[in-house]
Amino acid sequence: MATSADPGANSTPSPAGDGDAPLRFERVAIIGIGLIGSSLARVLRRDNLAGHIAVCARSHATLDVARALGLADSTTTDPRQVVEGADLVMLCTPLGTYAAIAEAMGPGLRAGCIVSDVGSAKRCVIRDVSPYLADGIHLVPGHPIAGTEHSGPEAGFAELFRDRFCVLTPPPGTDAAAVARVAALWRQAGMAVEILDADHHDLVLAITSHLPHLIAYTIVGTATDLEDHLKAEVIKFSAGGFRDFTRIAASDPVMWRDVFLTNRDAVLEALGRFSEDLAALQRAIRWGEGDRLEDLFRRTREIRRGVIAVRQDRPETDKESGPPAG
Numbered sequence: 001m002a003t004s005a006d007p008g009a010n011s012t013p014s015p016a017g018d019g020d021a022p023l024r025f026e027r028v029a030i031i032g033i034g035l036i037g038s039s040l041a042r043v044l045r046r047d048n049l050a051g052h053i054a055v056c057a058r059s060h061a062t063l064d065v066a067r068a069l070g071l072a073d074s075t076t077t078d079p080r081q082v083v084e085g086a087d088l089v090m091l092c093t094p095l096g097t098y099a100a101i102a103e104a105m106g107p108g109l110r111a112g113c114i115v116s117d118v119g120s121a122k123r124c125v126i127r128d129v130s131p132y133l134a135d136g137i138h139l140v141p142g143h144p145i146a147g148t149e150h151s152g153p154e155a156g157f158a159e160l161f162r163d164r165f166c167v168l169t170p171p172p173g174t175d176a177a178a179v180a181r182v183a184a185l186w187r188q189a190g191m192a193v194e195i196l197d198a199d200h201h202d203l204v205l206a207i208t209s210h211l212p213h214l215i216a217y218t219i220v221g222t223a224t225d226l227e228d229h230l231k232a233e234v235i236k237f238s239a240g241g242f243r244d245f246t247r248i249a250a251s252d253p254v255m256w257r258d259v260f261l262t263n264r265d266a267v268l269e270a271l272g273r274f275s276e277d278l279a280a281l282q283r284a285i286r287w288g289e290g291d292r293l294e295d296l297f298r299r300t301r302e303i304r305r306g307v308i309a310v311r312q313d314r315p316e317t318d319k320e321s322g323p324p325a326g
């Protein structure tokens, strides 16, 4: 299903997709300068990949921080203004904002511009953004699968993306050079790039990321509703497993609200399968079917070994041990 975009090319500066020229953008517009947008800005600065970084956020307070951190050459709260003259526009806001931002910025986009994003669901990007893009603007949706539970420009760090996967979901017929430039950018950030169909991405991520977050929110929510004396004990003895769920359930509420609303079909499909499996486990426990339980727990160990084999767990290099990835 996946096609790797130039696998193994992530250690050296990548070509821009137009010959041997080093990857460089004249003017990058980053809309949303939180965890992901600011991490990308740090990569652009570190590797001198952009002549100018123009940043847009909702609040002046966020833009002040971005400037103080040296992540922005110019700032504005106006999506139309920020994209003017940009050859790359990167949407790094919650998914629910995309349609309104695309409508606002659409008329300001320069011919040949690449519009990409980092959102955690992908079909909705094509649905919400492409209606506002004129011919000759290249939409290359993307999802760097890397993250932490922290938000805002101060939470970002350039190493966030290193040794993780980035999935691109260009609609059929997308300009190959535009896809190559976005792929080169994420490889420069240290990522392995794969090309997937948007629906396939959404189903896979519903299982690997969205469902686990939903389960964490549910478990921690259950604890929140406990009587006070029981809640205090749960927090005190949280090292028994609950603690890991609290970290995931501390992820940004707006971002995750939008993930579940925009990836609704795939999440409901994953949730349906999960509910059936949970009911089967419940039954096994009720009827004392130890063999069934043990068999499942042995098989799940294999998945853990597979995750380690593809180097997707590396607590030693993360800011927090084992970050959640949107």
Ligand code: NAP
Residues within 6 Å of the ligand: 031, 032, 033, 034, 035, 036, 037, 056, 057, 058, 059, 060, 062, 063, 092, 093, 094, 095, 097, 101, 118, 119, 120, 121, 143, 144, 145, 146, 147, 148, 149, 150, 151, 152, 153, 252, 255, 259, 324, 325, 326
């Ligand atoms: P974040 O830290 O909360 O930052 C969001 C940024 O978007 C802020 O700068 C915010 O500005 C800005 N923003 C919000 N609404 C806006 C609007 N209407 N117009 C302009 N700017 C607006 O978020 P994040 O964690 O970086 O997530 C951003 C995107 O990355 C999401 O689509 C998410 O699905 C995706 N993603 C997240 C992770 C993760 O683990 N966090 C991983 C992979 C992908 P203000 O501060 O002024 O409100």
